[in-house]
Amino acid sequence: MSAAEPRLLRFTRAQRWVHWSTALLLGVCLVTAACLYVGPLAVLVGRRALVKDVHVYAGLLLPAPLLLGWLSAAMRADLRTLNRFSPADWDWLRSSDRRSGRVPVGKFNAGQKLNAAFTAGSILVMLGTGLIMRFPSPWPLPWRTGATFVHDWLALAVLVVTLGHLTKAGKDPIARAGMRTGVVPLDWARREHGTWADERSRPPAQPPRS
Amino acid sequence: MLGLGALGVVAGARAQQAIDSLLGPLGNSDPTGLTGLLPAAGGFRYYSVTGTTPARADADYRLAVTGLVARPAVLTLAALRAMPQTTLVRDFQCVTGWRVRRVPWSGVMLSQLIESVGPRPQARAVAFRSFDGTYAESLTLEQARRDDVLVALTMYGEPVTRPHGGPVRLYVAPMYGYKSCKWLGEISLTDRVAPGYWERRGYDVDAWIGASNGRDDEPA
Numbered sequence: 147m148s149a150a151e152p153r154l155l156r157f158t159r160a161q162r163w164v165h166w167s168t169a170l171l172l173g174v175c176l177v178t179a180a181c182l183y184v185g186p187l188a189v190l191v192g193r194r195a196l197v198k199d200v201h202v203y204a205g206l207l208l209p210a211p212l213l214l215g216w217l218s219a220a221m222r223a224d225l226r227t228l229n230r231f232s233p234a235d236w237d238w239l240r241s242s243d244r245r246s247g248r249v250p251v252g253k254f255n256a257g258q259k260l261n262a263a264f265t266a267g268s269i270l271v272m273l274g275t276g277l278i279m280r281f282p283s284p285w286p287l288p289w290r291t292g293a294t295f296v297h298d299w300l301a302l303a304v305l306v307v308t309l310g311h312l313t314k315a316g317k318d319p320i321a322r323a324g325m326r327t328g329v330v331p332l333d334w335a336r337r338e339h340g341t342w343a344d345e346r347s348r349p350p351a352q353p354p355r356s
Numbered sequence: 357m358l359g360l361g362a363l364g365v366v367a368g369a370r371a372q373q374a375i376d377s378l379l380g381p382l383g384n385s386d387p388t389g390l391t392g393l394l395p396a397a398g399g400f401r402y403y404s405v406t407g408t409t410p411a412r413a414d415a416d417y418r419l420a421v422t423g424l425v426a427r428p429a430v431l432t433l434a435a436l437r438a439m440p441q442t443t444l445v446r447d448f449q450c451v452t453g454w455r456v457r458r459v460p461w462s463g464v465m466l467s468q469l470i471e472s473v474g475p476r477p478q479a480r481a482v483a484f485r486s487f488d489g490t491y492a493e494s495l496t497l498e499q500a501r502r503d504d505v506l507v508a509l510t511m512y513g514e515p516v517t518r519p520h521g522g523p524v525r526l527y528v529a530p531m532y533g534y535k536s537c538k539w540l541g542e543i544s545l546t547d548r549v550a551p552g553y554w555e556r557r558g559y560d561v562d563a564w565i566g567a568s569n570g571r572d573d574e575p576a
Contacts, residue, residue, distance in 0.1 A: 267357025292368025
C-alpha cells in the first residue's frame with residue numbers, strides 16, 4: 147500500500163494477537179494430532195508420551211487467547227458483530243455473486259461469521275471431549291468411547307475447515323495484510339466490506355452550534 | 357455445537373461400532389490406504405513410547421530365554437522358525453478402545469519355549485523385555501502357559517513387520533494389547549510378576565479383555 151492511499155484500521159493489536167495465538171495453538175494441536183494418529187507419521191516420530199503431553203497442553207491453552215481478548219473493547223465489538231447474523235448474511239450465503247456488491251456486507255461476511263462460530267464451538271467441544279479422554283476415571287465407559295468418537299471426527303472437520311480458511315487467506319494478500327498489520331486500504335474495504343467501509347469513512351458529524 | 361458435542365459423547369459409542377462394522381471390511385480392501393485416515397476404520401494404530409522404531413536385522417536377531425531356568429538359551433530367528441509353529445486367528449484389542457478383528461498370527465507357543473528351557477521350581481512369573489530396553493511386561497507362569505499366548509513370527513501370513521514389532525513379538529490373545537510386548541528381546545523366568553511399562557502408569561497388571569481396566573469389551 148502506498149503512503150498516500152486512504153486506509154482503515156481493521157484490527158487492533160488485541161484482535162491480531164488473539165488470532166495469531168489461537169492459530170499457533172491450533173497448529174500445534176493439529177500437528178501433534180497428526181503424529182498421534184496418522185500411521186506413517188506415528189512410526190516416524192513415536193515418543194507418544196511427549197507428543198500427547200504437548201497436544202494436551204496446547205489444547206488446554208486454546209481458549210486462553212480468546213478469553214484474554216475479551217478484555218479489549220475492540221475485540222468484544224468484533225465478537226458481537228461476528229455473532230449476529232442478519233437477513234443479508236443468509237442472502238449472501240445463498241447468492242452466486244457474493245462479491246458484486248449487490249448484497250450488503252459489513253465488517254465480516256457471512257462465511258467469516260460461520261468460520262468464527264465453528265471455531266468457537268469446536269474449541270469448546272474439543273476441550274470437553276479432550277478432558278474426558280485425558281481424565282477418564284469419573285466417566286462411564288460408553289461416554290468415554292463417545293468422547294473419543296466426537297474428538298476424532300471433529301478433528302477431521304477442524305482440519306478441513308482450517309485448510310479452507312488458509313486457502314481463502316492465501317488468495318487475498320490484502321486481507322492477510324489486514325490481519326498482519328491491522329490496516330487495510332479503503333478501496334479494498336469498499337469492495338469487500340462495503341457497509342463497514344461506508345460507516346468508517348463517513349466524515350465526522352458537525353457538532354451542533356450552541 | 358455444544359448440543360451436538362454432548363449428543364455425540366452420549367451416543368458416540370454405538371455410532372462408532374456401526375461405523376467400524378461398515379468401514380472395517382472397506383479398510384481391508386482399500387489399496388490406497390486412505391481409509392486409514394478415517395477414525396478407527398478397523399485398522400491397527402501405531403502407539404510407540406520410543407522415538408524411532410527399534411531395528412534388528414533378521415540375521416542379527418536373538419531371543420534370550422533366561423532367569424530361573426535349567427538351560428538358558430539364546431535363539432536365532434532360524435531356530436525359532438524351525439520349532440513347531442502354531443496359528444491363532446484372534447482379535448487384537450487395545451485398551452484405548454480400537455480393535456482389529458480376526459488377525460492371523462503364527463509362531464511358537466510360549467508354553468513350549470518355557471518347557472524347552474526347564475523352569476526351576478521357584479519360577480512363578482515370566483518377564484518380557486523389548487530389545488531396545490525400553491518396554492517391559494510380565495505374566496504369571498500360569499497365564500504364560502495358556503494355549504493362546506504366542507511368541508509371534510508372522511502376521512497375515514507375512515513375517516511381523518518392523519512397525520508391528522518384528523521380527524519377533526509377543527501376542528497375548530486374552531489380554532489388552534499393551535501386554536503383547538513388541539520387538540521382543542528377552543524372556544526371563546522370575547519368582548514374581550513385576551509391573552510393566554503401562555502398569556506403572558496406572559493400567560491393570562492382569563489385563564483380561566472385558567474384565568479389567570474398567571472396560572467391558574467382548575473377549576478376543
